Structure formats: C-alpha cells, structure tokens
Amino acid sequence: MTNAASASSGPSRRSFLASTAVATAAVAGGMPLLAACGGGQEGQKDGATSGKKAAKILPAFVASQVVTPDIPSKNGSPVGFTKAIPAAELKTSVAQKLGSGGKLTIMAPYWGAPPKGDNPYYTAMNKAIGVDITWQNQDGVTYDQKLGAILASSDIPDAVVVPDWNLTGRIPSAINAKFADLGPYLSGDKVKDYPNLAAVPTDAWQRGIFGGQLRAIPMPSSYVTGMAAMYRKDLFDKEGYAVPKSPEEFLSWAKEATRAKSKVWACDDMKWSALQIFGVQPGGDKALWWNMEDGKLVNRIETEQYLEALEWTRKLYAAKVVHPDAVSGKAGGSAANRFTAGQVLVYNNNISDWWGKTAEQRTQNPDFEMGVFDIFGPDGGDPTLWAGQPGGMFTFISKKASKQQIKDFLALCNFCAAPYGTKEFMLTAYGVEGTDYTVKNGLPTKTQQGINEVSSTYDLTGNPAPYVAYPDFPDITRGIVEWQQRMGAFTKKSTFYGLTVTEPTRWANLADDFEQLEDDVVRGRKKISDVQQAVADWKKKGGDDLRDWYKKLLDDNGSAN
The missing domain is CATH 3.40.190.10 (Periplasmic binding protein-like II)
Incomplete structure (x- = not known):
C-alpha cells in the first residue's frame, strides 16, 4: 500500500x-x-x-x-x-x-x-x-x-x-x-x-x-482489482518455466528461478498479491476493511486469511527469493525497473503497467514480453477476491x-x-x-x-x-x-462496498501502524504474534467500539451493495 x-x-x-x-x-x-x-x-x-x-x-x-x-x-x-x-x-x-x-x-x-x-x-x-x-x-x-x-x-x-x-x-x-x-x-x-x-x-x-x-x-x-502479478513471459519461455498455479508452486518455482550470483531473483515484494491469493479484503478504503460474516462485522486484520497472507510472503523473504532492494524497503516505483532490467521475474503493480512497460521497452528490446498471472486461491483453486x-x-x-x-x-x-x-x-x-x-x-x-x-x-x-x-x-x-x-x-462485494464512509475523528488513526507492521513481519523483523498482539490492542483502543459504530450505521442505512 x-x-x-x-x-x-x-x-x-x-x-x-x-x-x-x-x-x-x-x-x-x-x-x-x-x-x-x-x-x-x-x-x-x-x-x-x-x-x-x-x-x-x-x-x-x-x-x-x-x-x-x-x-x-x-x-x-x-x-x-x-x-x-x-x-x-x-x-x-x-x-x-x-x-x-x-x-x-x-x-x-x-x-x-x-x-x-x-x-x-x-x-x-x-x-x-x-x-x-x-x-x-x-x-x-x-x-x-x-x-x-x-x-x-x-x-x-x-x-x-x-x-x-x-x-x-x-x-x-x-x-x-x-x-x-x-x-x-x-x-x-x-x-x-x-x-x-x-x-x-x-x-x-x-x-x-x-x-x-x-x-x-x-x-x-x-x-x-487492477492489482496484478506480472511476469517476464520472454524469460519464462526462454528458461522453460511453467506459470505457478498455487502458493506452494510459486515458492517452489521461486527457489529454482533465483540465481543471486547472476543478479536474478524470482520476485519483488509480493505482499499485495499475497493478500489477494488468501482472500483478504482490500487495504484501501477503510470501509472495505469490514464485512458481515455469520452475523458479526469482522475487520480484515482479524481474519486468519490476513495472517496466512503475511506468513506466505514472509516465507518468500526467508527463502531469499525476493530482490535485496525490496528487502531493504525500496519496493516502490523501482520494482518495475528491476523487472524490466531482468533482475526480478515477477512483480505486482497496477495492470496498466502491462502496457506501460511494454511500450517503454519494445523501443529498445523487441523481444520483451510480459504476461499476467491469474490469481489463484490458497490451495491452487479459485480465489476469493473483493471488490474495490x-x-x-x-x-x-x-x-x-x-x-x-x-x-x-x-x-x-x-x-x-x-x-x-x-x-x-x-x-x-x-x-x-x-x-x-x-x-x-x-x-x-x-x-x-x-x-x-x-x-x-x-x-x-x-x-x-x-x-x-x-x-x-x-x-x-x-x-x-x-x-x-x-x-x-x-x-x-463486501458490506460497505460503494459507500463513502466518514469515520468519527476519534478513531480515524486507529489502524495507521498496521501497514508498517505488515512490512516488518514479511521481512522477518517482527513476528506473526506481534500482529496478533496489535489486533488485540486495536480492539481495546477502539476497534470494538468502531465495530459497534459500523453495525449501527448498517442497521440505520442498510447496505448499498
């Protein structure tokens, strides 16, 4: 994010x-x-x-x-x-x-x-x-x-x-x-x-x-979603790689494809894709963090899927298949440059990059070709994706x-x-x-x-x-x-899809630290247990009160979905 x-x-x-x-x-x-x-x-x-x-x-x-x-x-x-x-x-x-x-x-x-x-x-x-x-x-x-x-x-x-x-x-x-x-x-x-x-x-x-x-x-x-995992199809074809179709296959392929001595790593930071693969609600608009499940409003940070996505991303980092610049936190706009340079074979960004990077690269490398992974589910089956x-x-x-x-x-x-x-x-x-x-x-x-x-x-x-x-x-x-x-x-579409929700000021910054925490966990600087503790603290500091507020909002207005 x-x-x-x-x-x-x-x-x-x-x-x-x-x-x-x-x-x-x-x-x-x-x-x-x-x-x-x-x-x-x-x-x-x-x-x-x-x-x-x-x-x-x-x-x-x-x-x-x-x-x-x-x-x-x-x-x-x-x-x-x-x-x-x-x-x-x-x-x-x-x-x-x-x-x-x-x-x-x-x-x-x-x-x-x-x-x-x-x-x-x-x-x-x-x-x-x-x-x-x-x-x-x-x-x-x-x-x-x-x-x-x-x-x-x-x-x-x-x-x-x-x-x-x-x-x-x-x-x-x-x-x-x-x-x-x-x-x-x-x-x-x-x-x-x-x-x-x-x-x-x-x-x-x-x-x-x-x-x-x-x-x-x-x-x-x-x-x-417009957030996609894009891969170097030209290099996949050259090496004879098959497109992975599950998280397990991806990790296995990534270990095979990484050749650090040749300055080639399987991927850049894949957290955004991981959150999709494991069916986590989007991390953009705060109202989309909530969804009604079995009669209770549940926040994305409270779900098992959220922890599973972070754990899988952590495994990629631990296996040293992620480019070192992403490890050090330089995963922003330069991820695409590492991709076009052939230093990483997969990265995630807005799918408009499929056109943008192709148009940019074809002027100097006519063989440059990208592809896009279909998002798979945690077991390699169909994914559960959420509307933005x-x-x-x-x-x-x-x-x-x-x-x-x-x-x-x-x-x-x-x-x-x-x-x-x-x-x-x-x-x-x-x-x-x-x-x-x-x-x-x-x-x-x-x-x-x-x-x-x-x-x-x-x-x-x-x-x-x-x-x-x-x-x-x-x-x-x-x-x-x-x-x-x-x-x-x-x-x-989750419960508050399509609504512009104004949260009360007292809770506006309640979840601000989670993005940094996610990045620390996947890079091995913090543990999954730290996320669980942060969620417990979030509940006490106002998360449960915010849940009640959203529930009343839903009861009073109904869903726009």
Missing part, C-alpha cells in the same frame, strides 16, 4: 490510452492506496448514505450509445477499445457548447512540473467547453498537506479535486462544510441535461455522496459558487466525461493535433509538448465509465479486459 502516487504516475483514468511510445505507466484507480475517511462532519452526522435516502439523491443512469466498444464489459470489467479511431470517424457527444463563458479556478494535484497557464491545450479546452478555467496545480506527492491548509482557510478555489487517499484527518468534515450540493442539478432525471454524466455508473455516483448530499463528480473505476471502490477521485465546487458557476462546472465535467471515440475525448486526452500530438501509422502519438501539458487537469474533472484503450498494443488491451473479466467472476 502507499499513501501517494509516485512522481511518474498521476492516477488518471486517461492513463488507459496509448499516448506515446515514451510511456509513463500510470496508476489508474487500482493501486491499493491506504485511505482513511477520518473527521467528524460539520452540520452532518458521521456515517454514510445508502438505501432509500440515496435513491432520492442519485442521478438517473442512461448508458451512452455514442460509441460501441470492441470488447464489452463482463463481471464488472471495463470495456475495451482495440483500435484508434480516425479523426473523420470521431463522434460528437456534446452537441452544443454548455459553458456560459464564465470563469472558474480549480485546484488539482499534478505529478511533475506543471505547464504555463496559457498553453495551447488549456486554451483549446476552455474554448471548446465555453468556460475560462484557471488551474492551480499543486504537487501531487504532498497534495494532502496543501489540501488540508486550503480547506481550513476561508479562501478556497471555485472547484477542488480530491483523491480518495487524501480523505484523511479533518478533510472529510471540511468537504461537507465547504462544498455545494449538486443534487438540485443532477439528481434523478436532471442529469439528462448532461448526457455524458448520465452515463457514469450509479455505483460511482454513490461514492459522490458526502454528508448526505451529492457533492462530488466521481472518477469511475472498475470494482474488479467504484470511484476513487472526486471533484467538488465551492458552496460560494453562483448557480451559473455550478452550471459551468457541470459543463466542464460533462465535456471531460466524453467516451472514447469522440471529438471531445480526443481533445481532452490528447490535446491539439500538430502541437500536442501527431498521427503516425493511424495512431495518435503525443509530442514532448503534449507529454508536458496534457496531464492531471481536465482529465480529473470528468470521466466516462471504465474503459481500456491501448490501440498501439491491441493484444494487451484485450489481455487486460479479459483478465479483469476472469477475475471479476471471483469477485465479491
């Missing part, structure tokens, strides 16, 4: 595109980001809204018919587009300019050096939408600090983007105090004024309810905004939620042809200016239903969607 996106990976749904051969793989909603929904709500009770109350608030769903995907959604997977669509065949999803020509200032996280405000991409987008938008781009790595300071002040921008992993401390209560209710503009059939927003799945909109009101435009994501949240980034508009500003804001979001294969999508994702991208062999390819400027702004404010589109590698597009279709068949 990680608290922040790395510098090269702004978590944008637009990362599911082929933008250039100089690929920067992006985290696209699937990374198990550690999030806590802490903070009491001002003017609202702690908790969540579901059931009949939510039904009155949620927008109607009207699926988009503008473009037909090449691969349909199945078992909760994204849809897939395998081809680039020529400019002459692009459809129109916004028939008339909805913006009034007014002005909006928007604060958003940005990974990398932000561009100048008068660049051709911003100018073209503002003109097409009909809104004069000024971006206040902030460093994505330290965004939570800036966000907390801005929301604590009386002077906030007109609109603010908030990733779900920044919903910590007092930020949720500030959201309820500072941002407008969009229900009067979007609830029920009202959303039909904004057809691209009407095509956003209902599950994602449910996540946009904060403090009993529809306050956020959500970034939809597939609830099927169906939306992970939110855009809000200030309570001080005028009605016209809110309408201009919705015009922006509707434009940016245009589906793949439309003119609006092409402008949002690629920018201005000839400046931000060129078309080579039928494929749009970003220029260096496009790489620098077309990122982490408009694409965060509105997104279509989940999709994968890598037209430069259609086989990978198909591979990703079909993998998620297969994994979706084994995916269950």
